[in-house]
Amino acid sequence: MTRFDLNLLPVALAIYEEKSVSGAGKRLGMSQPATSAALNRLRQAFGDQLFVRTANGMEPTPRAMTLINPAREILARVEDDVLQGEAFDPATTKAVFSFALSDIGEMVFLPKLLERIQREAPHATVASVTLPVQEIAAAIEAGRVDLAIGYFPDFQKNNFFQQRLFSHAFTCLLRRNHKIRGNQLTMQQFLNLGHAVIRAEGRSQEVFERYLEKKKIERRVVLSTPHFMSIPFIIGTSDLVATVPYAVGISFAEFAGIKLVKPPLEIPRFDLKQHWHRKYHEDAKNRWLRSIVADLFHNDARWPGKAA
Incomplete structure (x- = not known):
């Protein structure tokens, strides 16, 4: 029994429920000879006939009856816990x-x-x-x-x-009543303005900084900060400009008197x-x-x- 083939359990259960070797094979997608061979292996393993032919079909022996319920529980457990995996229900999860x-x-x-x-x-x-x-x-x-x-x-x-x-792309931020009008900076304006530069842990700002290095463009950096959240208050109360990802600019433009303007550069997306x-x-x-x-x-x- 230490080498018992668990694949035989579905065969025993199918013969019990179908009362027929051929019916069990059909249910399991097995040929009748293969099903009969599986039944013989079951008999050898348990040292019992397990199922005998009667006028009412294949009837279980007492030994077979002790096998049926545990076989059902084992197969149901495999189906629910092993094959289907852990259930996930968003409505009830506390994850x-x-x-x-x-x-x-x-x-x-x-x-x-x-x-x-x-x-x-x-x-x-x-x-x-x-x-x-x-x-x-x-x-x-x-x-x-x-x-x-x-x-x-x-x-x-x-x-x-x-x-x-x-x-995603970048945009420039100015205070709403800045002396520079219009919705796009010229290159001269970009170079003349003082810049607030964000050097945060996020990687997206690196795209802009690497682009400036590649183009050998030097800004007049007035402020360097690791934090984005101070930027709208700094820009909203100064003549500085900051270049940030567009989604950040949209969020900042909702308060603190900030406006968005296009940069004069073709910054990579x-x-x-x-x-x-x-x-x-x-x-x-x-x-x-x-x-x-x-x-x-x-x-x-x-x-x-x-x-x-």
């Missing part, structure tokens, strides 16, 4: 959905994500984490973070999947994506979460990358 987001990512993604998750998974918790870039991959692999959303150009390893959400580890590619929770992100932001028309 923590964890996202790796920069401060820009929180402004762009978090409000709509939170609203949608609260509506469909009301008992869940949403967590936004900010980690050094070199630690995010390990956190996703370990399951401490479900998804990284934003600009993460380092996630090129085979262990990660990614989905492009939308392409960049793709925002969601990233996950291959370990969780088929995980029900992760798949549901990815579908929510894709539904909300894939080809998002709110961020055309053009200043208003």
Whole structure:
């Protein structure tokens, strides 16, 4: 019995319920000879006839009757717990959905994500984490973070999947009553203005900085800060200019007397994506979460990358 073939249990159960070897084979998609051979192996394993032919079909012996209920329970357990995997119901889950987001990512993604998750998974918790870039991959692999959303150009390893959400661009910020009028800066204006420069942990700002280095364009930097959140108050009360991702500019323009103007440069666009580890590619929770992100932001028309 230590080498008992568990594949024989469905055969025993089918013969019991069909009262026929041929009927059991048909139900299991097996030929009659194969079903008969399986029955013989069952008989050898248990040292009992198990099923005998009668006028009413194949009837179970007492030994067979002790086998049927445990066989049902075993097969049901395999079906429910092994083959189907862990069930995931957004309406009842108390899971923590964890996202790796920069401060820009929180402004762009978090409000709509939170609203949608609260509506469909009301008992869940949403967590936004900010980690050094070199630690995010390990956190996703370990399951401490479900998804990284934003600009993460380092996630090129085979262990990660990614989905492009939308392409993004940059805009310039000025105070609303700035002496410079119009909706686009000239190159001379861009060079003459004092600049507030953000050197945050998020990677998207690197696209702009690398572009300036490549073009050998030197700004007059008046302020350097690692934080985006101070920018609207600084720009709204000074003559400085700041260049930021368009979605950030849209958020800032809603308060603090900020206006958006087009930069005088053809700054490369960049793709925002969601990233996950291959370990969780088929995980029900992760798949549901990815579908929510894709539904909300894939080809998002709110961020055309053009200043208003």
